[in-house]
Amino acid sequence: MLEMTKDTAAAGETKVSLKNLQLSFPDQSGGVKQIYQGLDLEIEKGSFTVLLGPSGCGKSTLLNIMDGLLQPNSADEILIDGEDLRDRPDLSRQMAYVFQGPRLLKWKTLAENAEFGLRGLGVQPRDRWPELMERYFAAVGLSEYMHHYPSQVSGGMQQRAAIVRAWVNEPQILLMDEPFSHLDEITAAEMRRILVDLWRAEEVHRTVVFVTHDISEAAQLATDIVMLTPAPSSICFRRKVDLPWPRHIESDEVMDLEKELRKAFAERAGVRF
Ligand SMILES: Nc1ncnc2c1ncn2[C@@H]1O[C@H](COP(=O)(O)OP(=O)(O)OP(=O)(O)O)[C@@H](O)[C@H]1O
Structure with missing residues (x-):
């Protein structure tokens, strides 16, 4: 019970608020594909929010909007801590991104890659730097491999280094786009444990926004689950998780939650997983 109190310590404050998002892209047949038609989304500070939805519903695009990499056609607000990202593009420096693949520079060691992340964001x-690198490489169990090149370590270790590259900046918001989807299930499970340990180890939790279309992964990780329909996407189900x-x-508990999510998807989004 004590654990749960600590993990929900920042409950209530809004970290990210998107209001009335409108976005369309040209489609291949010369028409227009509507991705959002008035989507609203709030993300609580310190939460581990999982965005769950079918392929193409616009999950990655939401991360890109939150990071300021992409502008929607229009939006009433794109707020980070109450300030609009469009007026304060510097707010994206509070964020770090972890992608599906590790995207490490292969001619640099893992440590040099992390240092590249530090230099890039400049926060x-x-x-x-040395203290941060040591701390976070140790936290993901990679201290001994800091000076290895990506080709000398496994895919899981490369992805751990990619997490360090993001985490060393101590971002307030960590945007993660299906970071474990290319790993085998045993490695992915280990990575989820490492990530949750890293997130929980800090007194004030960072806000994580984690994209997946894997229901089991969502049930293993989330404090908040946001379920999206196929595009034009809307939130069809939202739930806190206290496990x-x-x-x-x-x-x-995890299997019961998975069942509940599958049922919600089928009933509310017409999608079967
Ligand atoms: N720059 C772009 N130009 C045109 N269409 C785009 C662009 N970016 C995204 N899209 C389209 O927008 C839709 C949403 O894309 P997005 O990558 O956000 O979906 P997703 O939910 O993350 O999907 P997946 O789970 O398959 O990664 C898709 O149909 C995609 O093809």
């Missing part, structure tokens, strides 16, 4: 003073960690993939 950490240089004299903190304690570590969550085992085959535990009754």
